[in-house]
Amino acid sequence: MSMKLLARRGLVRSQIAATTYGSPARRWSSSISQRPGSDSVRFPGAVNSRFTTDMTFLKASDLPAIPTYRVLDSDGELVDKTRPAPDVTDEEVLTWYKNMLSVSVMDVVMFEAQRQGRLSFYMVSAGEEGITVGSAAALTPDDVVFAQYREAGVFQQRGFTLKNFMSQLFANCNDTGRGRNMPVHYGQNYPRMHTISSPLATQIPQAAGAAYALKLQDMQNPTKDPRIVACYFGEGAASEGDFHAALNIAATRSCPVVFLCRNNGYAISTPTLEQYRGDGIASRGVGYGIDTIRVDGNDVFAVHEAMKEARRLALSDGGRPVLIEAMSYRVSHHSTSDDSFAYRARVEVEDWKRRDNPIIRLRKWLENQGLWNEDMEKETRDEMRKAVLKEFGEAEREKKPPLREAFRDVYEEITEEQREQMSELKRILETYPDEYDLRPYQDGAKGLE
Amino acid sequence: MAPLRAPLRCFAQTPRRFYSGAPTPSAKLNLPIDYKSTPILHHASSSLSNMPEFPAAATTKRLNYFQAINSALRTALSTSEKVLLFGEDVAFGGVFRCSMDLQTEFGSDRVFNTPLTEQGIAGFAIGAAAEGMKPVAEIQFADYVFPAFDQIVNEAAKFRYREGGTGINVGGLVIRMPCGAVGHGALYHSQSPESLFAHVPGVRVVMPRSPSQAKGLLLASIFEHNDPVIFMEPKILYRAAVEHVPNEYYTIPLSKAEVIKPGKDLTMISYGQPLYMCSSAISAIEKTMPGVSVELIDLRTIYPWDRQTVLESVRKTGRAIVVHESMINYGVGAEVASTIQEGAFLRLEAPVKRVAGWSTHTGLSYEQFILPDVARIYDAIKQTLEY
Numbered sequence: 091m092s093m094k095l096l097a098r099r100g101l102v103r104s105q106i107a108a109t110t111y112g113s114p115a116r117r118w119s120s121s122i123s124q125r126p127g128s129d130s131v132r133f134p135g136a137v138n139s140r141f142t143t144d145m146t147f148l149k150a151s152d153l154p155a156i157p158t159y160r161v162l163d164s165d166g167e168l169v170d171k172t173r174p175a176p177d178v179t180d181e182e183v184l185t186w187y188k189n190m191l192s193v194s195v196m197d198v199v200m201f202e203a204q205r206q207g208r209l210s211f212y213m214v215s216a217g218e219e220g221i222t223v224g225s226a227a228a229l230t231p232d233d234v235v236f237a238q239y240r241e242a243g244v245f246q247q248r249g250f251t252l253k254n255f256m257s258q259l260f261a262n263c264n265d266t267g268r269g270r271n272m273p274v275h276y277g278q279n280y281p282r283m284h285t286i287s288s289p290l291a292t293q294i295p296q297a298a299g300a301a302y303a304l305k306l307q308d309m310q311n312p313t314k315d316p317r318i319v320a321c322y323f324g325e326g327a328a329s330e331g332d333f334h335a336a337l338n339i340a341a342t343r344s345c346p347v348v349f350l351c352r353n354n355g356y357a358i359s360t361p362t363l364e365q366y367r368g369d370g371i372a373s374r375g376v377g378y379g380i381d382t383i384r385v386d387g388n389d390v391f392a393v394h395e396a397m398k399e400a401r402r403l404a405l406s407d408g409g410r411p412v413l414i415e416a417m418s419y420r421v422s423h424h425s426t427s428d429d430s431f432a433y434r435a436r437v438e439v440e441d442w443k444r445r446d447n448p449i450i451r452l453r454k455w456l457e458n459q460g461l462w463n464e465d466m467e468k469e470t471r472d473e474m475r476k477a478v479l480k481e482f483g484e485a486e487r488e489k490k491p492p493l494r495e496a497f498r499d500v501y502e503e504i505t506e507e508q509r510e511q512m513s514e515l516k517r518i519l520e521t522y523p524d525e526y527d528l529r530p531y532q533d534g535a536k537g538l539e
Numbered sequence: 540m541a542p543l544r545a546p547l548r549c550f551a552q553t554p555r556r557f558y559s560g561a562p563t564p565s566a567k568l569n570l571p572i573d574y575k576s577t578p579i580l581h582h583a584s585s586s587l588s589n590m591p592e593f594p595a596a597a598t599t600k601r602l603n604y605f606q607a608i609n610s611a612l613r614t615a616l617s618t619s620e621k622v623l624l625f626g627e628d629v630a631f632g633g634v635f636r637c638s639m640d641l642q643t644e645f646g647s648d649r650v651f652n653t654p655l656t657e658q659g660i661a662g663f664a665i666g667a668a669a670e671g672m673k674p675v676a677e678i679q680f681a682d683y684v685f686p687a688f689d690q691i692v693n694e695a696a697k698f699r700y701r702e703g704g705t706g707i708n709v710g711g712l713v714i715r716m717p718c719g720a721v722g723h724g725a726l727y728h729s730q731s732p733e734s735l736f737a738h739v740p741g742v743r744v745v746m747p748r749s750p751s752q753a754k755g756l757l758l759a760s761i762f763e764h765n766d767p768v769i770f771m772e773p774k775i776l777y778r779a780a781v782e783h784v785p786n787e788y789y790t791i792p793l794s795k796a797e798v799i800k801p802g803k804d805l806t807m808i809s810y811g812q813p814l815y816m817c818s819s820a821i822s823a824i825e826k827t828m829p830g831v832s833v834e835l836i837d838l839r840t841i842y843p844w845d846r847q848t849v850l851e852s853v854r855k856t857g858r859a860i861v862v863h864e865s866m867i868n869y870g871v872g873a874e875v876a877s878t879i880q881e882g883a884f885l886r887l888e889a890p891v892k893r894v895a896g897w898s899t900h901t902g903l904s905y906e907q908f909i910l911p912d913v914a915r916i917y918d919a920i921k922q923t924l925e926y
Contacts, residue, residue: 234670268703279705284669287701289693295662296669296694303670306648310620319666331686335659342654343663499700500740502710502765505794505843 156372160386164446166454176391189246190219190449195474204426211273215240217421220448223247224393231281236293237322239274239286248281256485268495291330297321298340301347305409318404319347326357328371337378340411346404349413354420359433375413387418388448490530492537512538568913572815579818580782587783597785605777607750607784608637611757614788616645624650626677635777661687665695668709681718682727695767696741710765717774725903731865736769737842744841746771746811751784755791763790773812796845802834806852809862810838820916850882857888858923867895889926894919
């Protein structure tokens with residue numbers, strides 16, 4: 091990088107010398123000279139650093155691990171009995187529970203459906219329903235979400251219906267993605283959750299830019315309530331350059347964005363020990379000058395409270411980014427294309443399933459409060475399963491969008507070149523009708539017109 | 540500092556630069572481009588007012604290329620609050636002076652520096668555009684756009700397509716970057732990666748040839764097209780190309796080529812700085828081969844490009860040459876030549892020739908031998924006409 095900088099400046103100087111010549115001498119804030127005998131540094135790059143004669147390297151291993159905030163223990167009881175109960179109504183918390191349950195029921199059905207070859211691909215979010223539902227519940231409908239792909243709970247909590255899920259999974263004519271994206275790449279205009287894209291971490295700097303846009307718009311139109319962006323990603327994605335770019339740019343531009351990292355221990359087969367050697371993702375936040383917290387991702391109350399406070403912080407002082415690292419365990423396989431027992435012990439997974447799980451933990455809380463019981467659980471699960479199967483069947487029977495959707499939306503308007511290619515494709519389809527099955531597509535070959 | 544810089548400045552203005560190739564005393568073709576007399580530029584405001592693309596009865600001002608970009612950006616920032624301008628070092632005016640005084644005029648919320656991260660700049664711009672802003676992001680040199688390649692190719696270009704029915708898109712996005720050779724830019728201050736972007740449906744790729752074109756095309760990219768635009772500025776023209784530019788808001792349509800000079804015997808297709816060399820080569824050939832006339836077309840938008848204007852011309856002339864600075868292998872010339880072969884096969888009287896950079900890197904000492912020059916273009920015209 092320094093070479094690049096040198097090269098750039100070198101060229102640049104010769105080109106701009108002519109215009110900078112003759113401008114009046116200016117004194118910049120970053121070039122204030124050192125006071126004699128000062129005990130702290132006035133280097134422009136670190137203005138509050140004290141001098142020391144003790145040559146000590148900061149040892150990452152000597153620093154205590156960042157603590158993990160939790161509200162409920164694994165028996166569904168308040169850890170700190172002296173604190174007030176979580177600030178949510180019974181109705182709200184029951185909605186969260188049902189949303190978590192619904193995602194989990196859908197996951198089981200769709201995972202099986204993929205195994206039967208009725209769906210090309212699927213990714214479950216088992217073990218992370220608490221993170222997604224709990225955090226999304228702290229957002230307003232005007233807030234904007236950028237997600238990675240294991241955030242079905244965010245979509246569920248923000249009004250995505252079973253029909254929406256199924257239409258996308260089957261890429262049929264009701265899919266907002268117009269049948270273009272792989273399954274689980276959901277998207278919705280309002281409440282806005284940007285359509286998921288497969289490249290990891292690309293959404294993180296986009297979230298920073300989106301947050302900056304919201305901040306300016308809210309400044310220009312102060313009659314509306316200010317908004318934030320919530321951006322989700324896994325601990326593996328946080329190794330991408332885009333993560334670094336995003337947190338740094340969000341901090342320097344004071345963007346109202348909450349970065350929420352789902353640290354579930356694995357990126358496909360790669361355990362965190364091969365992903366990083368620092369104290370998780372949270373320890374990096376402070377390096378960028380970002381307020382950071384680590385929370386227990388299996389505790390929906392902890393996640394919700396952290397997100398609510400993060401949202402408030404993000405809108406304070408003219409906007410600033412916040413980082414939440416939510417710890418969990420990926421109970422499931424990475425995707426339907428993955429058999430995770432090839433790289434981790436079945437017993438480890440079974441242990442996690444038994445020991446701790448966001449759904450069971452919240453269920454225990456609800457039962458302790460007298461809000462839930464075994465009968466309600468059974469009845470709700472049955473209803474949900476039926477609803478999923480019904481939408482599944484309907485979505486599977488729907489036609490796929492017309493073929494013209496393969497060309498539309500590349501540009502705002504279809505180009506002259508594309509028009510020519512569409513007529514050529516139509517000619518091929520008509521000349522070789524036995525070679526193509528157009529029955530699943532709306533309007534068949536006419537769909538290209 | 541000032542006294543030291545004064546002689547430097549004089550030195551910079553002497554035509555002879557010892558670190559880059561100078562013309563031989565005997566050269567008749569490979570002479571430095573005389574931007575003061577080239578017919579490519581509007582040296583008088585009267586020549587502008589004849590052009591239908593410019594506003595009628597416009598007041599004009601002589602501007603160089605960077606001043607025209609600056610004028611377009613100023614116009615854009617004052618036209619809409621949605622327009623943002625950012626990148627590395629844009630706040631103080633930019634290393635090529637394109638954003639001069641804009642932060643003072645429009646405030647640091649709308650004109651600002653970013654950290655030194657191209658993928659961050661592109662990603663940030665995509666996010667801002669997705670929420671309805673019109674970000675104009677600057678990549679300091681086109682050579683440094685590659686860290687942002689993923690954001691441009693996988694994200695910006697595919698955004699509208701994958702969002703589909705949500706209707707969300709990043710059409711307000713423009714990514715500007717200085718490109719092309721300057722005589723001494725070597726490997727990383729000389730590149731023109733337009734063909735890499737032209738291979739990616741979903742982005743528009745534009746390269747204006749002159750100050751008046753730059754302003755009209757930049758304003759069109761920001762306001763009149765709802766698609767992400769890669770806007771490439773040949774940096775050698777920043778100071779060299781000076782012409783009359785309308786003061787007010789005007790736009791030049793994207794994806795529309797311009798016939799700069801009509802002709803009947805051969806069609807020459809190019810874009811950006813090589814157009815000036817094409818023009819010189821055409822003057823030379825028309826002098827040595829009386830009666831011959833060459834049609835010169837500026838593509839202006841490299842993708843999606845104006846295939847019909849090119850095909851129409853070649854169907855008339857029967858001969859074609861494509862000229863560009865970037866490497867010949869899989870370059871824009873390949874696409875143009877094969878389109879001509881498909882669309883004007885029966886009218887072709889000679890193979891379509893490509894004059895472009897050789898398939899190597901721009902080694903510092905070898906630039907003049909690697910990139911197209913007037914002699915090579917002249918030779919290509921001669922060979923094509925005599926085929």
